[in-house]
Amino acid sequence: MIDEIDQNILEALLQDSRVSLKELARRVGLSAPSVAERVRRLEERGVIRGFTIEIDPKALGYQLQAIVRVKPLPGMLHVVQKLIEDxxxxxxxxxxxxxxxxxVRLHVRSIDQLDHILDRIADKAQTSTAIVKSQPIKRRPPGIGQRKETPGRVS
Amino acid sequence: MIDEIDQNILEALLQDSRVSLKELARRVGLSAPSVAERVRRLEERGVIRGFTIEIDPKALGYQLQAIVRVKPLPGMLHVVQKLIEDxxxxxxxxxxxxxxxxxVRLHVRSIDQLDHILDRIADKAQTSTAIVKSQPIKRRPPGIGQRKETPGRVS
DNA sequence: ATGTTCTGGTCGATCTCGTCGATCATTTTT
DNA sequence: AAAAATGATCGACGAGATCGACCAGAACAT
Structure with missing residues (x-):
């Protein structure tokens, strides 16, 4: 369903989604219209969910990142979820x-702000907070690229 | 440091990083060369870390997503980290x-595969696995957009 | 105050790029 | 074996990016 050319296209777009179709075509060894059509279809099929940018939270002043486990108190699930979403x-x-x-993942400017935000759900849920110290893997898609995949056990 | 126009540019690019500079210029009310210069500088300053695409793991056959807490056994930290990265x-x-x-976040094709992968670090770390049932917030950047920010407590 | 410089903008010309229609080759179907 | 469907190429044309020249306003120094 997704051949090698599509994989190359996906990899190239992952690295730089603003690359020109011409350049993309050159890299995968096809003509520009062909590669345009392939990209269009990858979008259509939902493989490519969107073209976007990665923003550095630190550059916007969000110095701290935390991962919080949230266990809403009985009956509070929807309230907590809405509060998080908002x-x-x-x-x-x-x-x-x-x-x-x-x-959940939180980006905040300071410990103070983290405390303040978590206070707001403190009476509706139990929380367990872990501050992110570093990110050995920032974010990558599964299964494309040269990393070899791990097979499932043959059952 | 980041004015309203830059915010609009970031928002537009978040939604569609392949938008033409001309269109982008129209939306933020500037000329194309100006907006090109602003984008270039946002990149230069590291605010925009990169232009990329969002890929749907399910479309690639990764049906399952899990969040796993990993606690390496004494002396195993680096081994575990390398195993994860690889x-x-x-x-x-x-x-x-x-x-x-x-x-860590894991994308796998099946429970079998999940089990198989976790088996490989089972003798090096304690793990605690949570299967992702849904994603109320898929992923969004902090602090730009119309959602109001939560202020830190004035201490 | 006033001249200077620096920053950040516009405009227009030129060159590149994307897109569309026509066409062709290959594979699948009947 | 003929026909249809798929997926590619090519060339032309319109749209977009980029570059240089130029301009306005703010910050700064004299």
């Missing part, structure tokens, strides 16, 4: 299995 | 404060 500093929120209900 | 399915890794050392 607070700009929550930049990622995953609803997960297990004892904790949410795992 | 495994394609680990798509995000944060080194954090607290009892757990790493918080």
């Amino acid at each position: 607070t700009a500093e929550f930049c990622e929120c995953d609803k997960v299995t297990g004892d904790d209900c949410f795992v | 495994t394609a399915e680990f798509c995000e890794c944060d080194k954090v404060t607290g009892d757990d050392c790493f918080v």
